[in-house]
Amino acid sequence: MTSHDQTAVRLGIIGFGAEGASYARFLAAGRVPGMVIGAACDIDESKRAEAEQFGVPVFEDAVAMMESGTVDAVVTTLPHYLHPEMGILALDRGLHVLAEKPLGVYTRQAQQLIDHASTRPDLTFAVFFNQRANQLYRDLKQLIESGELGRLRHVYWVITTWWRPQGYYDQSEWRATWGGEGGGVLVNQAPHQLDLLQWLCGVPRSVFAKCAYGFARDIAVEDEVNALLDFGEGVTGSFITATHDLAGTDRLEILLDAGKVVVEGSRKVTITRMAQDERSYSRSLGPEQVRGIFSGDFDPTGVLSIQTQEYESVWGQQHVEVLRNFAAAVRGEEPLLADGADGIHGVRLANAIHLSSWTGQEVPLDDFPEELYLRELNDRIRAEGGPWPERA
Numbered sequence: 506m507t508s509h510d511q512t513a514v515r516l517g518i519i520g521f522g523a524e525g526a527s528y529a530r531f532l533a534a535g536r537v538p539g540m541v542i543g544a545a546c547d548i549d550e551s552k553r554a555e556a557e558q559f560g561v562p563v564f565e566d567a568v569a570m571m572e573s574g575t576v577d578a579v580v581t582t583l584p585h586y587l588h589p590e591m592g593i594l595a596l597d598r599g600l601h602v603l604a605e606k607p608l609g610v611y612t613r614q615a616q617q618l619i620d621h622a623s624t625r626p627d628l629t630f631a632v633f634f635n636q637r638a639n640q641l642y643r644d645l646k647q648l649i650e651s652g653e654l655g656r657l658r659h660v661y662w663v664i665t666t667w668w669r670p671q672g673y674y675d676q677s678e679w680r681a682t683w684g685g686e687g688g689g690v691l692v693n694q695a696p697h698q699l700d701l702l703q704w705l706c707g708v709p710r711s712v713f714a715k716c717a718y719g720f721a722r723d724i725a726v727e728d729e730v731n732a733l734l735d736f737g738e739g740v741t742g743s744f745i746t747a748t749h750d751l752a753g754t755d756r757l758e759i760l761l762d763a764g765k766v767v768v769e770g771s772r773k774v775t776i777t778r779m780a781q782d783e784r785s786y787s788r789s790l791g792p793e794q795v796r797g798i799f800s801g802d803f804d805p806t807g808v809l810s811i812q813t814q815e816y817e818s819v820w821g822q823q824h825v826e827v828l829r830n831f832a833a834a835v836r837g838e839e840p841l842l843a844d845g846a847d848g849i850h851g852v853r854l855a856n857a858i859h860l861s862s863w864t865g866q867e868v869p870l871d872d873f874p875e876e877l878y879l880r881e882l883n884d885r886i887r888a889e890g891g892p893w894p895e896r897a
Contacts, residue, residue: 512539512836513539513540513541513832514539514540514541514577514578514601514831514832514835514836515540515541515542515543515544515575515576515577515578516528516532516540516541516542516543516576516577516578516579516580516603516828517543517544517545517546517570517571517575517576517578517579517580517600518542518544518545518546518556518579518580518582519546519567519570519579519580519581519582519583519591520546520547520581520582520583520584521545521546521547521549521552521553521555521556521582522547522552522582522583524582524605525545525547525556525580525582525583526555526556527821527824528580528582528824528828529542529545529556529559531821531824531825531828532828533559536821536825537825537828537829537832538829538832539829539832539833539836539838540828540829540831540832542559542561543561543562543575543576543577544561544562544563544564544570544573544575544576545559545561545562545563545564545570546563546564546565546566546567546569546570547563547565548565553565561575562575567579567591567594568594568598571594571595571598571600572598576600577600577601577835578595578600578601578602578603578629578831578835579591579592579595579600579601579602579603580603580604580605580633581602581603581604581605582605583605584679584685584686585607585609585610585686585687585692585693586609586610586614586685586686586687586896588604588605588607588608588609588618589604589608589609589614589615589617589618590614592604592618592621592622592630592845593617593618593621596621596622596625596628596630597621599625599628600628601628601629601630601831601835602622602628602629602630602631602845603631603632603633603827603828603831604618604630604631604632604633604845604848605632605633606632606633606634606696606697606700606848606851607692607696607848607851607852607855608632608845608848608849608851608852609848609852610686610687610688610692610852610882610896611687611852611856611875611878611879611882611896612849612852612853612856612873612875612878613875613879614896615848615849615852616849618845619845619846619848619849622845622846623846629831629834629835629841630844630845630846631827631830631831631834631841631842631843631844631845632843632844632845632847632848633824633827633843634696634697634700634701634827634842634843634847634848635697635823635824635826635827636697636698636700636701636771636823637700637701637704637827637842637843638822638823638824638826638827638830638842639771639816639818639823640816641768641771641772641774641814641816642701642704642705642771644774645705645759645766645768645774646704646705648766648776649705649706649759649761649766653763653764653778654761654762654763654764654765654766654776654778655761655762655763655764655782656740656761656762657706657707657736657740657759657760657761658739658740658760658761658762659740659741659742659758659759659760660702660705660706660734660742660743660757660758660759660760661742661743661756661757661758661759662698662702662742662743662744662745662756662757662758663743663745663746663754663755663756664695664698664744664745664746664754664755664756664757665745665746665747665748665750665753665754665755666750666753666754666755667690667694667695667746667747667748667750667753668748668749668750668751668753669694669722669748669749671722671723674722674723674724678891678892679893681693681722681724681725681726682724682725682726682889682891682893683725683726683882683885683886683889684886684889684891684892684893684894685891685893686726687882688726688727688855688859689718689724689726689727689728689748690727690728690729690730690746690747690748691727691730691746691855691858691859692855694746694748695730695746695855696851696855698744698746699744699850699851699854699855700843700847700848700850700851702742702744702854703850703851703854704847705759706736706742706759707736708850708854708870708871709734709735709736709742709854709870710735710736710737710869710870710871711734711735711857711867711868711869711870711871712732712733712734712735712854712857712858712861712867712868712870713732713733713735713861713866713867713868714730714731714732714733714857714858714859714861714862714868715730715731715732715862716729716730716731716858716859716862717729717730720749721747721748721749722748722749725885725889727859727862728747728748728749729746729747729748729749730744730745730746730747730858730862731743731744731745732744732745732858732861735867744858755768755769755770755771756768756769757771762782762783762784763778763779763781763782763783764776764777764778764779765777771818772815772816772817772818773813773814773815773816774813774814774815774816775811775812775813776811776812776813776814777809777810777811777812778809778810778811778812779808779809780807780808780809780810781808786805786808826842827842827843830842853870853873854870856873856875856878857869857870857873857878859878859881859882860874860877860878860881863881864877864881879896879897882896883895883896
């Protein structure tokens, strides 16, 4: 598609920061079939000047852009609290919406956007989970859903490759605040993993968490998270993330009845398959084999087969794929990678991790106490003393 193609989806970029500018460059370079830049908007004059270089209408006011007739859809690349508000304004003006992650800071506002979108089934509503476009995770989801490796037993994800220096937090007044951003690593860096974990393994029933707030940085919000997940029926999980680990680790382990999957760096996957499920194999061992476990003579490799695969990653390609897929969905050509309603799961899990850390209690997700969460959040916004309002 070219900028002269009358069938291309014209995208309006709300907020021309790092993300918005990146998407504009992808579109301007012709990397996204079926989509072009329609317009951009930002309240910052310098950002507007940058956007003008792309030769499209540039606005200071988002609603003015939405009502200009220059766009068919919008993407919400602006502070997290504003994602639902801008999404609703766009839907009311007959525009398709690609909401950035997270869908909202707290479940109530995220659900308001989802409910509003449900009243406009003629419009496409998606959430920007670019890691769902990673072929590694798409193949892994297909493998798990096939049942080949049996039922889930345990999932473990340590993702600490989010190192951020103090200067990163100091560059914006709203960054790493309860009132301006709504949290730290859980709402800024880790929403993709919170989404993938549930996309691959299902939604946990409850969580118990310990978070560190301003542990290694001069900030009010969490820069380290340790969470224990309960999926029910004895299935458990662990999720660890941080922004102060300069070396960083990205390792996902998924243990199932008849195999194990290990993902390293979101690029390399090792799949270990068992000739029979682990419980059956356990029962099949005789006394001599059991004694061999303690003498070093036991060797289970005969029942294991190991497959390793590495995936290539081209910078920006996953973002390009989300944009391409969104345009195709708007045009009625294919289903969405991530329907907007999927965004509530990661928001709820992040909220539950916060709330568990604040109260010292295990928090259910299937009956999440969103009123209690909102009260606790507003307590922190008031204590912060910043220019931001309490949330409703």
